[in-house]
Amino acid sequence: MFRKSLVFGLALGVSMASGAAAFAQESLSIVFVGKNTGNPYFDSLVQGFEDACDVLGCEFEFVAPATAEATSQIPFITAQIQRRVDVIAISPNSPDALNQVLDRARQRGILVLSVNGDITGSEEFRDAAILPTDFEKVGSDQVEMLGSLINYEGEIAILSATTEAPDQNKWIVGMNEALENNPKYAKMTLVATVYGDDQPEKSTTEAEALLSTYPNLRGIISPTTVGIAASAQVVQSANKADQVKVTGLGTPNQMRPFIKDGTVEAFQLWSPYNEGWLASYFAVGLKAGTIVNEVGATFEVPNLGTITINELNSINTQAGLTTFNADNIDDFNF
Template sequence: MNNNKTGASARAVLTMALALTAAAIGLAQPAAAAEKVRIAMVVKSLGNGFFDAAHEGAKEAAKELGDVDIIYTGPTTPTAEGQIEIINSLISQKVDAIVVSANDANALVPIAKRAAQRGIKVISFDSGIARAGRLMQLNPSNAELIGVKQIQMASEAIGGAGEVAILSATAQATNQNIWIGEMKKALAKPEFSKIRLVATVYGDDQSDKSYREALGLLRSHPNLKAIIAPTTVGINAAGKAVVDEKLVGKVYVTGLGLPSEMAGHVKSGAVKSFAIWNPIDLGYAATFAAYQFVKGKNQGKDGETVAVGRMGSIKLDASGEAALAPPFTYDAGNVDKFAKIF
């Protein structure tokens, strides 16, 4: 019986030794690399300088967070159909989050819901998806401030009186329509009573079409004093049209543009001033926000505060929206400095 006990003890010791050895071997092995969070940024269209700058901000956020991979993508032309096809592919790739600037607020809702059902966190930025299709919408600025700012710049350029027209992106672009609505509200104010909006046209955020639409405005409205383009593609095209038609000093262009693209138009005299927020900051903040949702730190509830890295924090309103920063004005005094950045 003593021999049996001795044998059992020996076996127990041997088992424990093997277990300890196995544990030691396991500890000696390098830990598996943590799987990275994959965040897809779906923009209105590729080749757009505004979104290229937003991509730089997304990459900055990814580097700062350390465990993020950015997938930057978008259709070749700014259509909802193109974005739907891309998002469908991203669902198959099982990305963790999708950050999208929508070409059509409502058309993207069904595919965005499908992504959410697969556990993908969907947020929109710049141009929003309707509330039912996303957790949050990051607006680059306050819509009223953006609308009023553009009317103010046009008024200053034309001396407070005259005909103006709007050259927008797509007719379905959420942000464009909201800003146009705010511009019309501003025009109803007494201080802008001598300015008359004579037309609103759409260039679909395509350079060639925007240029043709700008030419159409200049030729159809001989008394036109200003073209307001709340789109970086449109304002650039309108500036070129004014120069080509030899109307510098007679018709002014303003709106939302990139300093790198608008510096030449400011120097030509076609543009006195324009505005934009920093798209790098916008892309950075949107990526940082998406990461918070993936990590479960935010759910998109009314009043939630979302951390956005070096940009501080943003607070969601009852519609799940938040504004990042007020628009900044660029003119001959500062455009060259910022043109080196974006």
């Protein structure tokens, strides 16, 4: 029984192989592989891709696995290689687990762009990275933001994502450097850096523990969307909005109620929309030969102006962070 079906299976497989036909494609096809589905942050990014492709006439599709686990994107990338797409844009879930499969994609002439996050340390496995802003400056910008809210004085804490989150850790290093080196922040003391694993439950408990452990706490910086929402919620519940200022990186839709009721005065982020917009223009330009993917090269993108390719072929969509507060939050919907 076993052997018979094995033979049959092989016969079936061979007969199917001839069925694979190459599909000629007219327009450039771009696929964006998100971190995971249900992540509201990416809705706006995808919109940027879609709008740009409407203008440029490229075909765009968005796919994402159910979880942000390191390996979950691999079948999706392989499927896109099989579909013979021209460009794979990806927000990588792992800095190194995707190396093999990205390598295979590039061997087949697919342009691989890391969008919204980089595969730090494995840069040779992608063609370019499109990052929202200069990550070196995020940390000091955030310290300045919180400082301005608390008159540059008092105990502060950081509530981050996971202990190994590469972007957040880079920003935290920047925060620590700013606090140590800039005399402007001499009276601000960082009392704790805690991690909520980007889970609402853990982030909330960590934020509550901060308020309880440090009764003189003046401010919390949370450079992650789940963390800043949890911190705001905790401060609002404890009725301590006057005493403890919350800021960090969040999306306007997530933070709107806290801005409206005054729990949070201001927070920052960048435009995910522009990342998708820029990535599409960059990809189409590269494939058409109008853009050269070399460090130092420049190109024009409508609405964004002149863009420069920085070291390690990374591209920033904007120079600094955008600040959201009661005056401008209703201009944004993402």
